[in-house]
Amino acid sequence: MTDSAPSRESQLAAVARADRPPADYSGLRTALISLAIVVVLLLFWEGMKAFSAANNYAVTIGGTEIDLTIFNNSQLPHLGDIAASFMEPAQRNGPPLYQTLLDAVSFTLVSAIQGFLIGAGIGFALAVLFAHFGFLSRGLMPFVVASQTVPILAIAPMIVIWFGRAGNSQMAIPVIAAYLTFFPVTIYTLRGLTSVPATAVELMETYAASKLEILVKLRLPNAIPQIFTALKIAATSSVVGAIIGELPSGFQNGLGIAILNFARYYNQSPERLWATIFVAGLVGILFFAFIALVERLVVRWKPKESS
Amino acid sequence: MASVISISNVNKIFRAADGLSVTALQDINLEISQGEFISFIGPSGCGKSTLLRVIADLIQASSGTVTVNGKPAAEARKNREYGFVFQNATLYDWRTVIKNVQLPLEIMKYSKEERDARAREMLKLVELQDFAEKYPYQLSGGMQQRVSIARALAFQPKILLMDEPFGALDEMTRERMNNELLSIWARLKDMTVIFVTHSIAEAVYLSSRVVVMSPRPGKISEIIDIDLPRPRGPETRDMDAFFHYTSEVRHALRGTKPVDRSGAVIRDGAIE
Numbered sequence: 001m002t003d004s005a006p007s008r009e010s011q012l013a014a015v016a017r018a019d020r021p022p023a024d025y026s027g028l029r030t031a032l033i034s035l036a037i038v039v040v041l042l043l044f045w046e047g048m049k050a051f052s053a054a055n056n057y058a059v060t061i062g063g064t065e066i067d068l069t070i071f072n073n074s075q076l077p078h079l080g081d082i083a084a085s086f087m088e089p090a091q092r093n094g095p096p097l098y099q100t101l102l103d104a105v106s107f108t109l110v111s112a113i114q115g116f117l118i119g120a121g122i123g124f125a126l127a128v129l130f131a132h133f134g135f136l137s138r139g140l141m142p143f144v145v146a147s148q149t150v151p152i153l154a155i156a157p158m159i160v161i162w163f164g165r166a167g168n169s170q171m172a173i174p175v176i177a178a179y180l181t182f183f184p185v186t187i188y189t190l191r192g193l194t195s196v197p198a199t200a201v202e203l204m205e206t207y208a209a210s211k212l213e214i215l216v217k218l219r220l221p222n223a224i225p226q227i228f229t230a231l232k233i234a235a236t237s238s239v240v241g242a243i244i245g246e247l248p249s250g251f252q253n254g255l256g257i258a259i260l261n262f263a264r265y266y267n268q269s270p271e272r273l274w275a276t277i278f279v280a281g282l283v284g285i286l287f288f289a290f291i292a293l294v295e296r297l298v299v300r301w302k303p304k305e306s307s
Numbered sequence: 308m309a310s311v312i313s314i315s316n317v318n319k320i321f322r323a324a325d326g327l328s329v330t331a332l333q334d335i336n337l338e339i340s341q342g343e344f345i346s347f348i349g350p351s352g353c354g355k356s357t358l359l360r361v362i363a364d365l366i367q368a369s370s371g372t373v374t375v376n377g378k379p380a381a382e383a384r385k386n387r388e389y390g391f392v393f394q395n396a397t398l399y400d401w402r403t404v405i406k407n408v409q410l411p412l413e414i415m416k417y418s419k420e421e422r423d424a425r426a427r428e429m430l431k432l433v434e435l436q437d438f439a440e441k442y443p444y445q446l447s448g449g450m451q452q453r454v455s456i457a458r459a460l461a462f463q464p465k466i467l468l469m470d471e472p473f474g475a476l477d478e479m480t481r482e483r484m485n486n487e488l489l490s491i492w493a494r495l496k497d498m499t500v501i502f503v504t505h506s507i508a509e510a511v512y513l514s515s516r517v518v519v520m521s522p523r524p525g526k527i528s529e530i531i532d533i534d535l536p537r538p539r540g541p542e543t544r545d546m547d548a549f550f551h552y553t554s555e556v557r558h559a560l561r562g563t564k565p566v567d568r569s570g571a572v573i574r575d576g577a578i579e
């Protein structure tokens with residue numbers, strides 16, 4: 001069983017490759033470009049620090065003096081120091097920082113995924129309703145749009161209180177995340193469901209197909225590329241939403257509280273906040289990349305739009 | 308021969324948002340027989356597509372009736388008597404070729420085995436059996452259109468409606484497709500074909516009758532019987548009668564028939 005697993009996997013991979021539309025290396029190229037950008041940014045980071053240190057944290061350009069103290073070690077730590085901080089305990093006699101952050105990531109990620117699922121589900125259901133009932137779309141769409149202009153920071157505490165009253169305060173965090181994620185799913189799915197060529201619908205009518213069959217066999221598959229675009233946006237917003245949702249929730253375990261705590265001690269050890277920020281960013285990127293991977297496996301028919 | 312489709316006094320007026328209205332069809336009367344191959348020809352905007360859509364019950368006539376075997380067109384559509392081939396193949400991008408052909412069979416609740424067997428048979432008919440697992444974007448325009456014909460034929464509709472199906476193809480491909488279509492029609496006995504085209508040669512080559520339409524308002528200006536022998540093939544295009552019919556259709560389209568053709572008719576008479 002254990003022997004056959006990898007060989008079967010590689011077989012599947014080979015089949016998948018063989019069936020793929022004419023080889024496209026855009027994925028590899030994108031990865032290389034992203035890597036190059038990261039390298040340039042890191043070089044810029046260390047370069048500015050070195051430049052500022054060499055000029056005693058101030059330069060004069062055209063008569064105005066520019067303060068460069070934000071590049072000193074207590075404001076912008078060396079990348080090496082940030083990397084090293086992962087191995088040091090965040091609190092005296094506590095576990096190393098990476099351990100603390102790993103726990104925080106798993107807490108936040110669970111909320112983010114729950115929020116993503118709730119938000120995507122609600123967003124999708126709204127889109128299907130809006131696509132079929134024009135009056136619902138006209139009546140409710142303004143509120144859907146308005147919901148996104150209200151700052152989430154204002155709404156989050158209310159959600160926490162409501163769920164606390166209902167005896168399930170931990171659910172408040174995914175719900176706050178869902179509040180951020182349902183919107184793009186509604187907008188993109190609705191567009192995908194309704195941007196169907198007229199003749200494609202007429203074809204279904206010549207078969208005397210029902211509305212449900214038209215939805216399942218035409219509108220939904222037509223919307224899949226747009227749905228994936230929405231899910232990729234939703235994936236990153238769900239992480240942001242979960243982090244924001246943790247702040248008023250009273251739960252101490254997530255990345256949100258870790259950011260808050262390390263920000264308080266920024267002057268003593270800025271590395272920890274930076275380490276946490278990098279980790280939070282990485283979580284969002286990985287969630288995004290996971291959805292993108294699923295997209296590549298599912299959407300195999302439109303090479304023109306996949307780039 | 309018994310008439311299958313009766314079109315009587317059909318008018319269709321489109322009202323645009325700006326209040327203007329277009330009379331797309333005016334006073335259309337036509338009887339179409341079982342197993343007939345009939346073409347609609349006319350300049351752009353003369354209502355060919357509109358007439359086809361009214362027949363297929365995809366849009367409603369403003370007045371007048373279309374009946375199929377005495378019953379309203381709506382009923383014929385619900386009974387799945389129509390196969391429709393659109394100008395652009397209208398394949399579903401996310402389905403492979405064979406899945407596209409199976410689409411109507413899925414909706415009509417055929418068993419999985421039958422879906423597969425029929426779709427393969429239809430693909431063989433249009434000579435695309437080797438492309439069953441390809442996606443539409445991997446096919447040329449002519450191949451895509453053949454898939455859409457296979458799809459329309461898969462559930463054996465009694466009436467095949469084709470709206471400029473070969474309009475986007477080059478002349479060579481179009482002639483080959485014409486031959487394929489004729490041989491399919493000959494094999495599927497009793498299938499009535501209504502074929503919309505811009506091409507005079509195509510209309511004459513394929514049809515037993517050519518309905519010539521004129522625009523603004525869309526009307527039938529003439530109906531020409533094409534008495535060319537069947538089966539038709541490349542040699543048909545070289546027959547004198549073929550030239551005769553194409554020029555007759557051309558004159559009908561220009562509306563110049565009574566004046567210009569009098570001499571031609573006498574000469575034809577003299578030769579025969």
Ligand SMILES: Nc1ncnc2c1ncn2[C@@H]1O[C@H](COP(=O)(O)OP(=O)(O)O)[C@@H](O)[C@H]1O
Nearest residue numbers: 321322329331350351352353354355356357358
């Ligand atoms: N849905 C529609 N709304 C308004 N006008 C239309 C519509 N469909 C067709 N028409 C008009 O009706 C006329 C006939 O169109 P159509 O049947 O498509 O012509 P053809 O197929 O012969 O080129 C044209 O003037 C066209 O602009």
Ligand SMILES: [Mg+2]
Nearest residue numbers: 355356357470
């Ligand atoms: Mg047309």
